[in-house]
Amino acid sequence: xxxxxxxxxxGLLGCGTxxxxxxxxxxxxxxxxxxxxxxxxxxxxxxxxxxxxxxxLDLAEGVFTTDAFSVARDxxxxxxxxxxxxxxxxxxxxxxxxxxxxxxxxxxKALIASHGDELFKAAxxxxxxxxxxxxxxxxxxxxxxxxxxxxxxxxxxVFGILNGTCNYILTRMTREGISYATALAxxxxxxxxxxxxxxxxxxxxTVHKLAIVIAIAFGTRVSYGDIFVEGIERITPxxxxxxREFGYRIKLLAIAKNLGDRVEGRVHPTMIxxxxxxxxxxxxxxxVKIVGDAAGEMVLYGPGAGMMPTASAVVSDxxxxxxxxxxxxxxxxxxxxxxxxxxxxxxILPAGEVETxxxxxxxxxxxxxxxxxISGALGHHGISIQSVHQKGRKSDGAVPIVLLTHTAxxxxxxxALAEIADLDVISGAPVLIRIEDPNESA
Amino acid sequence: xxxxxxxxxxGLLGCGTxxxxxxxxxxxxxxxxxxxxxxxxxxxxxxxxxxxxxxxLDLAEGVFTTDAFSVARDxxxxxxxxxxxxxxxxxxxxxxxxxxxxxxxxxxKALIASHGDELFKAAxxxxxxxxxxxxxxxxxxxxxxxxxxxxxxxxxxVFGILNGTCNYILTRMTREGISYATALAxxxxxxxxxxxxxxxxxxxxTVHKLAIVIAIAFGTRVSYGDIFVEGIERITPxxxxxxREFGYRIKLLAIAKNLGDRVEGRVHPTMIxxxxxxxxxxxxxxxVKIVGDAAGEMVLYGPGAGMMPTASAVVSDxxxxxxxxxxxxxxxxxxxxxxxxxxxxxxILPAGEVETxxxxxxxxxxxxxxxxxISGALGHHGISIQSVHQKGRKSDGAVPIVLLTHTAxxxxxxxALAEIADLDVISGAPVLIRIEDPNESA
Numbered sequence: 001x002x003x004x005x006x007x008x009x010x011g012l013l014g015c016g017t018x019x020x021x022x023x024x025x026x027x028x029x030x031x032x033x034x035x036x037x038x039x040x041x042x043x044x045x046x047x048x049x050x051x052x053x054x055x056x057l058d059l060a061e062g063v064f065t066t067d068a069f070s071v072a073r074d075x076x077x078x079x080x081x082x083x084x085x086x087x088x089x090x091x092x093x094x095x096x097x098x099x100x101x102x103x104x105x106x107x108x109k110a111l112i113a114s115h116g117d118e119l120f121k122a123a124x125x126x127x128x129x130x131x132x133x134x135x136x137x138x139x140x141x142x143x144x145x146x147x148x149x150x151x152x153x154x155x156x157x158v159f160g161i162l163n164g165t166c167n168y169i170l171t172r173m174t175r176e177g178i179s180y181a182t183a184l185a186x187x188x189x190x191x192x193x194x195x196x197x198x199x200x201x202x203x204x205x206t207v208h209k210l211a212i213v214i215a216i217a218f219g220t221r222v223s224y225g226d227i228f229v230e231g232i233e234r235i236t237p238x239x240x241x242x243x244r245e246f247g248y249r250i251k252l253l254a255i256a257k258n259l260g261d262r263v264e265g266r267v268h269p270t271m272i273x274x275x276x277x278x279x280x281x282x283x284x285x286x287x288v289k290i291v292g293d294a295a296g297e298m299v300l301y302g303p304g305a306g307m308m309p310t311a312s313a314v315v316s317d318x319x320x321x322x323x324x325x326x327x328x329x330x331x332x333x334x335x336x337x338x339x340x341x342x343x344x345x346x347x348i349l350p351a352g353e354v355e356t357x358x359x360x361x362x363x364x365x366x367x368x369x370x371x372x373x374i375s376g377a378l379g380h381h382g383i384s385i386q387s388v389h390q391k392g393r394k395s396d397g398a399v400p401i402v403l404l405t406h407t408a409x410x411x412x413x414x415x416a417l418a419e420i421a422d423l424d425v426i427s428g429a430p431v432l433i434r435i436e437d438p439n440e441s442a
Numbered sequence: 443x444x445x446x447x448x449x450x451x452x453g454l455l456g457c458g459t460x461x462x463x464x465x466x467x468x469x470x471x472x473x474x475x476x477x478x479x480x481x482x483x484x485x486x487x488x489x490x491x492x493x494x495x496x497x498x499l500d501l502a503e504g505v506f507t508t509d510a511f512s513v514a515r516d517x518x519x520x521x522x523x524x525x526x527x528x529x530x531x532x533x534x535x536x537x538x539x540x541x542x543x544x545x546x547x548x549x550x551k552a553l554i555a556s557h558g559d560e561l562f563k564a565a566x567x568x569x570x571x572x573x574x575x576x577x578x579x580x581x582x583x584x585x586x587x588x589x590x591x592x593x594x595x596x597x598x599x600v601f602g603i604l605n606g607t608c609n610y611i612l613t614r615m616t617r618e619g620i621s622y623a624t625a626l627a628x629x630x631x632x633x634x635x636x637x638x639x640x641x642x643x644x645x646x647x648t649v650h651k652l653a654i655v656i657a658i659a660f661g662t663r664v665s666y667g668d669i670f671v672e673g674i675e676r677i678t679p680x681x682x683x684x685x686r687e688f689g690y691r692i693k694l695l696a697i698a699k700n701l702g703d704r705v706e707g708r709v710h711p712t713m714i715x716x717x718x719x720x721x722x723x724x725x726x727x728x729x730v731k732i733v734g735d736a737a738g739e740m741v742l743y744g745p746g747a748g749m750m751p752t753a754s755a756v757v758s759d760x761x762x763x764x765x766x767x768x769x770x771x772x773x774x775x776x777x778x779x780x781x782x783x784x785x786x787x788x789x790i791l792p793a794g795e796v797e798t799x800x801x802x803x804x805x806x807x808x809x810x811x812x813x814x815x816i817s818g819a820l821g822h823h824g825i826s827i828q829s830v831h832q833k834g835r836k837s838d839g840a841v842p843i844v845l846l847t848h849t850a851x852x853x854x855x856x857x858a859l860a861e862i863a864d865l866d867v868i869s870g871a872p873v874l875i876r877i878e879d880p881n882e883s884a
Binding site: 021025026029032033035036037038133138139140141144145148149150151152153154219277280281292293294295296297298299300301302303306308309311312313314315316318319320323324326327328329330331332333334337338339342 | 463467468471474475477478479480575580581582583586587590591592593594595596661719722734735736737738739740741742743744745748750751753754755756757758760761762765766768769770771772773774775776779780781784
């Protein structure tokens with residue numbers, strides 16, 4: 001065979017953490033990749049605005065440049081990896097590369113979630129491909145599994161722990177009983193949270209990933225702004241401890257459900273049964289549970305971020321592109337899993353129409369009649385109570401009252417909560433945490 | 443676009459449980475598959491020796507035949523699914539189909555493990571493809587993940603719970619404290635074990651799957667007879683209970699490790715820490731842990747067998763074949779993950795050279811000096827004891843002595859065990875269970 005000399009030239013845009021990982025894999029595992037692919041994947045150009053980024057990378061003469069656009073436009077480079085992030089230069093670079101017929105790999109979930117349609121059209125017109133395995137779940141093959149392995153399934157639902165920062169913080173709070181603020185500070189110290197952790201702890205990073213998952217799982221366009229989101233900032237050790245007593249763990253869960261004419265899509269702190277495998281996903285690890293009508297329940301578990309795992313996903317996409325190129329395949333797998341003409345616009349179920357079970361905690365005056373007022377308000381809104389508990393100690397003259405509801409509508413729950421918050425026997429804002437428990441219904 | 447009329451004709455050989463599932467998916471999810479693939483996957487022919495098999499399937503006129511060879515040879519059928527099993531007719535049918543240039547999907551792990559080379563050559567010469575995702579782990583994308591998603595990784599190790607029957611039996615023994623015989627009878631009652639469960643409980647089914655995993659993970663030819671195997675038949679509730687006290691669960695674990703010039707490959711009941719996610723894999727569920735040098739530790743979890751999950755894997759392979767065909771791709775991914783010329787013959791480490799930690803249980807006379815004789819024998823063979831315990835009650839005048847060792851060589855351990863078994867203070871055969879604990883070394 002003559003394929004020993006074949007190679008695919010790649011241009012890497014952005015060499016921060018993940019980019020450096022890609023350089024490392026292509027340099028260190030080049031022979032192994034060639035043994036699998038039958039061709040070399042060669043890093044032809046590496047672009048970064050910071051010239052000092054090149055220093056640590058041991059690149060060959062002439063590979064590094066500070067001009068990313070020159071790489072995106074280079075006719076000798078058919079494949080571009082975008083790891084710059086953001087929706088500014090990254091978007092322009094990807095669009096240019098795609099317009100020139102190049103294939104692109106990106107880890108940019110925010111960009112795909114917000115400009116997926118535009119990118120997809122550019123790929124379709126240019127003739128290249130758009131890959132984004134590294135955008136969701138690090139090395140875990142979330143995108144590949146949904147686009148390829150589930151191809152014979154109606155995907156019923158997807159549940160994800162998709163943000164390592166949040167999962168690390170919640171795990172530390174659960175194990176050590178420490179506050180959110182303390183756990184966040186620790187996460188920053190250890191490099192699990194950025195200086196400004198807002199994108200992670202607010203749940204927005206998870207929303208971006210969920211939008212991508214919904215699109216490819218259900219074959220629909222998604223406006224990620226329609227996805228309900230609540231972050232982990234207000235979770236307390238008390239709620240974690242009470243959840244534990246009821247047999248639950250609290251995770252920031254991305255939830256996608258296929259309701260046929262609607263899609264349920266939401267991201268919020270969620271109580272899940274401790275017997276659920278997802279409850280055993282701790283620290284900075286991620287997991288995705290995919291439920292298909294034929295496949296049943298599958299879980300992928302792994303490091304959802306980090307230099308080498310994410311770089312591993314980039315390289316797996318590069319290998320897919322190389323294999324397509326070598327075998328002459330064009331548009332082998334549709335970018336968003338479905339043929340363009342079969343992608344629908346299934347609306348996201350409005351948050352108020354979601355039905356689930358709820359955990360509620362109130363700081364209530366320790367006197368007779370309080371419970372009847374609370375349960376009266378809930379009954380008035382048609383919310384059925386599963387159990388009521390007084391948990392924890394009195395503080396500032398108030399005792400914590402905890403309620404678990406049967407399945408109820410979100411808008412009714414919110415209305416009831418507002419009514420209860422106004423009661424003179426209630427101090428402070430009520431706490432509301434949603435429960436996702438496949439073992440219990442109604 | 444004109445692709446709405448495109449279709450890929452498939453011939454299905456064998457329609458027992460999984461075959462019926464394939465018929466069901468292709469009939470019930472045909473539109474969904476077409477929306478993803480851009481072409482229909484049409485069941486052109488279904489062959490089964492039992493004419494009555496057709497009755498339940500609601501097949502169109504003329505689709506069913508009792509002559510599988512006529513399907514394998516049919517020039518109008520470019521893709522064949524082999525679900526007959528065994529190494530007789532199945533092998534001949536696959537070889538004929540491949541020789542005619544057809545692509546083949548098979549769930550036949552025994553055949554691939556024993557005749558992989560022959561099948562692979564037939565595919566190479568014929569120009570078709572050979573897919574076998576349903577052979578390992580049901581719907582879980584074990585093969586795809588190893589062949590594609592790990593392409594940038596040196597795969598360091600793979601650990602699998604790959605047999606639902608064994609895992610069901612061990613789970614029931616663990617939860618209920620029942621004997622192996624009782625749990626096996628229950629598994630048969632519930633359809634988790636066949637009338638003759640030997641292939642499953644002996645570990646041989648797991649060996650076949652592990653042989654396939656080793657081949658594609660490490661790029662080597664494998665003689666599955668070289669893989670050390672021990673079944674679950676002699677596991678007792680007592681050992682399970684003692685394991686639990688030490689923080690371990692007992693699983694039938696398939697173990698593959700990349701030692702560079704050797705491959706460790708073994709299947710046996712194994713104590714794993716209860717904190718390991720694999721320890722939480724219960725009932726008939728399967729899981730595979732893949733450790734890559736870049737990806738880190740990933741786990742796939744799901745139903746490892748059963749009608750619809752396995753059929754889901756068959757259909758995912760059919761979709762891959764359809765996509766290759768539609769996009770003009772040939773030999774896109776090598777059958778055994780590596781380019782043929784790069785597949786080596788890395789020897790399996792002989793069982794005696796394996797080094798791991800061990801659990802040993804002896805029925806010993808309850809009198810002074812016993813322990814010194816046992817530990818003397820171990821010391822004599824250079825085996826270092828981590829801890830010694832007297833566990834459980836005296837019976838027949840003997841007390842159970844339990845030892846955990848530090849890492850030791852298997853051949854030394856066996857020699858020491860033979861010496862100990864000969865001691866006059868020991869009654870009955872010693873029990874030996876291997877420990878796989880990444881948290882503890884030496």
